[in-house]
Amino acid sequence: MDESCDRPEHDFDRLEIWRCPQLGNPVSFKYCRIMNNRLPCSRIVSCWGGTIDVMACLRQCFSTEELKQAFGAPAKDRLTRIIETIDGIPAEPPEK
């Protein structure tokens, strides 16, 4: 995923969770903050709430409408993400 973001860097962006329950690997707070089409993952409060004041961070970066949009949709599970990734791969390799 392209982790570039037009939103300002947050102090907590470089913190990492050792195992994302969706992906099964370490992820940074920045990833969790923008991984949902540039909106936060809907599970961000659950995953980060014991470490930092997540909502205070998110209110600095996102409008109320954006947060409603982010938390209104259920988080995609791992299988859905894998299928979406596979769907994005071309069926035939490009000819040389």
Ligand code: SF4
């Ligand atoms: S907030 Fe979402 S992307 Fe980040 S660790 Fe939790 S489940 Fe994974």
